[in-house]
Amino acid sequence: MKTIVISYSLTGNNQDLAASLAAAFEARHVQITEPKARNMGKIVLDVIFGRTPKIVLPVETIHNDDLVLFIGPVWMGQVASPFRACFKQLAPQISQYAFVSICGGADGPNPKLAEELEKRLGKQPLCLVELYIADLLSKPEPTRNDTMSYRITAEDVEKLTQDALSTLRGSMGDG
Numbered sequence: 001m002k003t004i005v006i007s008y009s010l011t012g013n014n015q016d017l018a019a020s021l022a023a024a025f026e027a028r029h030v031q032i033t034e035p036k037a038r039n040m041g042k043i044v045l046d047v048i049f050g051r052t053p054k055i056v057l058p059v060e061t062i063h064n065d066d067l068v069l070f071i072g073p074v075w076m077g078q079v080a081s082p083f084r085a086c087f088k089q090l091a092p093q094i095s096q097y098a099f100v101s102i103c104g105g106a107d108g109p110n111p112k113l114a115e116e117l118e119k120r121l122g123k124q125p126l127c128l129v130e131l132y133i134a135d136l137l138s139k140p141e142p143t144r145n146d147t148m149s150y151r152i153t154a155e156d157v158e159k160l161t162q163d164a165l166s167t168l169r170g171s172m173g174d175g
Helices: 013-025 040-049 082-095 114-119 144-149 154-171
Strands: 005-009 028-031 069-070 094-103 129-133
Touching: 005 013, 005 114, 013 028, 013 094, 013 154, 069 082, 069 144, 082 114, 094 154, 129 154, 144 154
Parallel strands: 005 028, 005 069, 069 094, 094 129
Antiparallel strands: none
16 A cells, blocks of 8 residues: 655745655655645634635546555644545545644544544545644643744654654554
8 A cells, every 4th residue: 555645835944844744654745736826814714614725636537456644734623625525536536535734723623523534525624633833832831823834843843743653553554
């Protein structure tokens, strides 16, 4: 089984983790990009109205036996909207996948995330890993502003990669 990493990142945090995980799995890494700049207003409107933005996805085919590892943010409890177009395009080709996210965590976990992934991809994720920026901060109760403005360090990437690998390998039976 080959692994392909497909990632999206607005701030660079998830991109850094995706590059690190792709290296750990010796996987091909494909980045979702957008032709137009994104801001907080577009994020809110996409979430409220369920919009699917235009993306650039430089992959056309996923082999049926590939493990697809999606890595990206969660916005207001939902998978980042650029993944919507990606999921529409690739869902019929995907037999198994996992989703990893560095999200803020100031508001706690995202309880409907697995349900949304299953709805959008037509199958449950093999594994869902949520890593929280709030856990990296020294503040006892960080706010959304604290977590949104934080950029992970090289040390954070190393720690988060090991945390994600431990969970992913455990769920794939590679303990």
